[in-house]
Amino acid sequence: AQSVTQPDIHITVSEGASLELRCNYSYGATPYLFWYVQSPGQGLQLLLKYFSGDTLVQGIKGFEAEFKRSQSSFNLRKPSVHWSDAAEYFCALSLVTASKLTFGTGTRLQVTL
Template sequence: AQSVTQPDIHITVSEGASLELRCNYSYGATPYLFWYVQSPGQGLQLLLKYFSGDTLVQGIKGFEAEFKRSQSSFNLRKPSVHWSDAAEYFCAVEDTGRRALTFGSGTRLQVQP
């Protein structure tokens, strides 16, 4: 069965600093990969997705992620964090074409002024 690991439960960064959130997955083939963001009490908003092709994908709000097959990783990055980026971030994997997502346990991002 596929699984997703987000090793960092909680990360605190200063506003303007760079950010990298880690995600590792376990899956036999190349899955579909996603990053979602969730603000308190809200649903999930898709930041970016990877299906195939270029391993560096750009998303909304200045986020990007890089797929590394050799490391089974799909880390999320942002060069300069804004206070409004404080939220919970979830990495998810989909068994290709099945449209059922497996989520990691999430990373809570806190942004210091």
């Protein structure tokens, strides 16, 4: 069965510092990959997605992610973090379009001023 692993439960960065959140997946082929953000008390908002093509994808709020097939990874990056980026970040995959999402356990990002 497919799975998503987010090895970092909690990350703290200073405002203005760069950020990388790790995501690894397990599946026999290339799935569709997503990053979602959940602010406290809020729903899940899509940051970006990868279906095929260019392995570096741009998303909202200045985030980007790079798909690396050889490492089965889809890490999320941001060059300069803002205090408002503090939230929980979930990596997810689906096997085909419109199918269910399988989520990782999430990474809680704390931003210090």
